[in-house]
C-alpha cells in the first residue's frame with residue numbers, strides 16, 4: 134500500500150515539475166521559436182551548404198564550367214556526370230552535366246575542387262520528389278537552382294566608382 138502512495142506522490146511531483154517548466158517558457162516576453170513551415174519559409178544561414186548547383190554568368194547566361202571533370206573524379210559517391218562538348222575546341226563547355234542527388238551526401242568536395250569555382254551550394258532544401266529519376270538533376274535544372282553567379286567584389290567596386 135505504501136508503494137502505491139509513493140507512486141502517486143511521485144506522479145504529482147513530476148506533474149508539478151513539468152508544469153513549472155511550461156510556466157517558465159510560456160511567457161509573452163519570450164520570442165516564439167516555432168516556425169510555421171511550409172507557410173513561412175525558414176531563413177537560411179549565410180553559410181548554408183545545400184546541394185551543388187551550377188549558377189550562370191549574369192552576362193553570358195551560361196555556366197563557367199569548362200567540363201574538366203575534376204568534380205566528377207573527386208566525388209566520393211560518383212554521382213556527377215560530365216561530358217565535354219567537342220564542337221568548338223576553343224570553347225570548352227559541357228554538353229551534358231548531371232548530378233544524381235539521391236546519393237549525394239552534401240560533402241562539398243566537388244565545389245572545393247572546381248578550378249573555375251562555378252559549382253556553388255544551392256540555397257534550397259526542398260528536394261522531396263516521387264521518383265528516383267526526378268532526383269537526377271540535369272544541366273538546365275542545376276542552372277535554374279544555381280541562379281545567377283554573384284559578381285566578383287572587384288567588378289562590383291569598379292562599377293560603383295564614377
Ligand code: SF4
Pocket residue numbers: 185207208209210211212213232236237238239240241242243244
Ligand atoms: S557534394 Fe559530395 S557527394 Fe555530392 S556531388 Fe559533390 S562531391 Fe559528390
Ligand code: SF4
Pocket residue numbers: 197198199200201202203204205215246247248249250251252
Ligand atoms: S570541376 Fe568545375 S569546371 Fe570542372 S567539370 Fe566540374 S563544375 Fe565544371
